[in-house]
Structure formats: C-alpha cells, structure tokens
Amino acid sequence: MEEDAGVIVVGGGVIGCAIAYHLARCGVPVTVVERGELAGEASGAAAGMLAPLAEAHAPGPFLDLCLASLSLFPSLAAELEAVTGIGIGYERTGILRVALSAEDEDALRERYRWQKGTGLPLEWLGGDMARELEPALSPRVRCAVLSPDEGQVDPQRLTMALAGAARAHGAHLLLSTPVAGILRRGRRVLGVRLPSGLLRGGHVVVAAGPWTGRLLRGLGLYLATPPRRGQMLAYHARPVRHIVWGPDGYLVPKAGGVTYAGATVESVGFRRRTTALGLRRLARMARGLVPALGHAEVASAWAGLRPGSPDGLPIIGPVPGWEGLTVATGHFRNGILLAPITGRLVAQRICGEGTDLPLGPFSPARFLD
Incomplete structure (x- = not known):
C-alpha cells in the first residue's frame, strides 16, 4: 500500500475520531489508522462525565479549555445524530x-x-x-x-458517532492496523509504515493515548505519555x-x-x-x-x-521543528470532555486557520528541547 491518505490520524479513540470528524467536515482528506477497534482503550473504559469543575483546580487556560468543550456538546450531539442516527447519550444530569x-x-x-x-x-x-x-x-x-449544567455522555457511542460522521464526510478508517513507525525525510513527515506497506500523507496526527510516546521515539523525540x-x-x-x-x-x-x-x-x-x-x-x-x-x-x-503527561495537562499541537507532525494526547481522564475542543483546535491549526483558543499552554514544545 503506497497512496496519499491526506491527513493521517493515528488512533481511533475519542480524540482521534474527533480530529478526523472536524477535518473531514471541513473537506480535508483524512484517514484514521487504529491498531485495534474504535474506542478499544481508554475511550471505551471511561465513565463519560462532562465535569470541567471537577478537573480544573483553578482558573486558567485548562479551565477555559474544559468550559469551551462543554459548551460544544449540545450542538455536537444534534449534529452527530443527524448525520449518523447515533445518539451519544448527552444529558445534563448535574x-x-x-x-x-x-x-x-x-x-x-x-x-x-x-x-x-x-x-x-x-x-x-x-x-x-x-x-x-x-x-x-x-x-x-x-x-x-x-x-x-455538567453532565455525561455515553463514551463508546460518542466515539462511534464521531467516526461515523467523519466517514460520512469522506474520511477513511483502517481498523486492526498497527502503525509500525512514522515515515520522514529529514524533519518532514511523509506518512506511516503499516504491516501492508507505506501509507503516505501530508500530515500525521499522533493521537495514540499513552502509546504516543512510543511512536515518537522512532523519530528521536522523547515525549512522556505515561x-x-x-x-x-x-x-x-x-x-x-x-x-x-x-x-x-x-x-x-x-x-x-x-x-x-x-x-x-x-x-x-x-x-x-x-x-x-x-x-x-x-x-x-x-x-x-x-x-x-x-x-x-x-x-x-x-x-x-x-x-498522562509530565505536568498533568493535555499535549496538543504541532511538534516544534517538524513539518507535518502534530500530537494530541495526555488528556488523562478528560478525553471525553475535551474531545470536541481538541478536534476543533487541531483541525483549525492544520487548516491554517486561527484557533478559537491559544494552543501555547498545551504545546508539546514545553517538554521537547
């Protein structure tokens, strides 16, 4: 396999599927590559709470990120059900x-x-x-x-609905397909290496949860995602x-x-x-x-x-010094809550648009020399 897959998203959890949905919705060619099944790891094990006030310990960029994502759920739930017929179980249970x-x-x-x-x-x-x-x-x-006004969703249905809506907008999903490594020429990322061959793409987003750090080590990047x-x-x-x-x-x-x-x-x-x-x-x-x-x-x-991450905050954004490489990980127990805003911000950044919130506080640059 050697073809242009557009933006390649490594990871079929809620974060990867949210990124794919927002990219595909904007007309960007995108391919999700997942080593197992959708929501097969943390996304499928989550309780599905939307609880920004429990997770943020003080005002600041992280609380702003959490509140912004919470505000997206009512419209997102309606959009996903309209496109896929899947209700995500969004409830303001309090x-x-x-x-x-x-x-x-x-x-x-x-x-x-x-x-x-x-x-x-x-x-x-x-x-x-x-x-x-x-x-x-x-x-x-x-x-x-x-x-x-805080509440919950069904995390598995949310992930499936995001993936289904991404597919409806033209995204491709490769399941049971492990990524063996990331292709590069110098500091330019060219795609990923699969068991079946090479999958080329103009941009790679690594959203592989705690396995993100392992994939990046092949590029000589040491990013802790425990x-x-x-x-x-x-x-x-x-x-x-x-x-x-x-x-x-x-x-x-x-x-x-x-x-x-x-x-x-x-x-x-x-x-x-x-x-x-x-x-x-x-x-x-x-x-x-x-x-x-x-x-x-x-x-x-x-x-x-x-x-996890070394400072407990998500790691979201382009990898400094590299062309065509973005990470979205480190969400800890906030992946369900933060999926909508993470997908939106990453898509905006890749498309060259201004982002709704600054990504600087969450940039991988804070851990990479």
Whole structure:
C-alpha cells in the first residue's frame, strides 16, 4: 500500500475520531489508522462525565479549555445524530459534589468561591438539603455544591458517532492496523509504515493515548505519555439521579439501571487489569457516599489506561521543528470532555486557520528541547 491518505490520524479513540470528524467536515482528506477497534482503550473504559469543575483546580487556560468543550456538546450531539442516527447519550444530569468531613468542607468551600466566577450555575447546599435532593446520600454528607449544567455522555457511542460522521464526510478508517513507525525525510513527515506497506500523507496526527510516546521515539523525540490505570465498578442499582462526586471518587448513574463507581489512579505501566485491592477501595468509596450500594449486586468491573503527561495537562499541537507532525494526547481522564475542543483546535491549526483558543499552554514544545 503506497497512496496519499491526506491527513493521517493515528488512533481511533475519542480524540482521534474527533480530529478526523472536524477535518473531514471541513473537506480535508483524512484517514484514521487504529491498531485495534474504535474506542478499544481508554475511550471505551471511561465513565463519560462532562465535569470541567471537577478537573480544573483553578482558573486558567485548562479551565477555559474544559468550559469551551462543554459548551460544544449540545450542538455536537444534534449534529452527530443527524448525520449518523447515533445518539451519544448527552444529558445534563448535574453533578453534586459532597463533603464528608470538616476538611472536605473547607476544600469544597474554597473551590466554590472561585468556581462561582466560571459562568456555570452553582448552588451551595447543606447536608439536609443535599439529602432532600438525593435521599440515598450518606448521613455523613455535611454539605454539597450542585452544578446542574455538567453532565455525561455515553463514551463508546460518542466515539462511534464521531467516526461515523467523519466517514460520512469522506474520511477513511483502517481498523486492526498497527502503525509500525512514522515515515520522514529529514524533519518532514511523509506518512506511516503499516504491516501492508507505506501509507503516505501530508500530515500525521499522533493521537495514540499513552502509546504516543512510543511512536515518537522512532523519530528521536522523547515525549512522556505515561499510562494511568483507572479501575471501575458497575452496580445493578441506580439509587441517585445526579452524578455524585466525593473526596475519594464518584458515582455516575447510567442508562439501564446501573451506576458506575470510579476510579482509581495508578501508575503501573501498561498492565490493564483490575485488582482485588483496587475494587475493594472503589466499593468502600461507593458505600461511603451511598450506603445502599453496599448491598447492591456488582454488574461488572474493568480497567483502562489513560494517557498522562509530565505536568498533568493535555499535549496538543504541532511538534516544534517538524513539518507535518502534530500530537494530541495526555488528556488523562478528560478525553471525553475535551474531545470536541481538541478536534476543533487541531483541525483549525492544520487548516491554517486561527484557533478559537491559544494552543501555547498545551504545546508539546514545553517538554521537547
């Protein structure tokens, strides 16, 4: 195989598919190359929360990125369903952030002070008011902050819808196709090497999650994208209507009468498996927030490998000193939330347009000499 594939996106997770969708929607020829199946790694293991106020710890570029992406979901959900017929399960379920101790309450109150300036509606609730809203909450809940505009999607359906819409706009998808390396002439990227031969393209976007760093090493680039394992539980019970976020984890009510409990954060390399210790910790967290879950049947348990970065922020943008090479990785547990804005910004940059937000704070240049 030796042909011009246009822009080659390496990785068929939610980030890669979002980039492909935005490029194809603008008429750019694009090919997604995925070593396994769509949403086969972190995207398929995610809880699907859209929770910018949980992930950003202070005002700044990362919070701006999260809020901008959240604002894109209503129109994106409608667009994807119109093109593909796939509903992505977008819901403003709201998030209830709770405190169980005096220390938790102080931290929650401090976050509430600065988060009131984000433009999202927030309401401070005492413990009794929180239990009026969610009667299954533990009597230990001292107070809570209700954020009604945050919510969730179905991460697998979102990824499939992005891929389907990209294909409808002319994109090509190569699944079960590992990339053995990136082709170059000097510092000009020319395509990728596949088991079947060479696939040439004018631009390569590496959106391969924690495997991004491995691919770039073949070019002499050393970009750390360490895997962060996250274990999850699902219960055959749905005792809450809102997402409940506590000091040690969260509960996400899902369709079909189940509730997800997550998630661990572990640096264990590429070992994607659950552990008895990790699942015990999740079960303890779940019943600490909602005691009824201590008697609920466990439906399933799983783990995923989320892409980290040295400073905890995403790595998005062109690689300095190289022509035709962009990376989009390091989203950690925010890949679902940040997929729309990442796809949009990367497409704008490749097409030579001005970007809606500056990419400088997320540039790979901050890690590459």
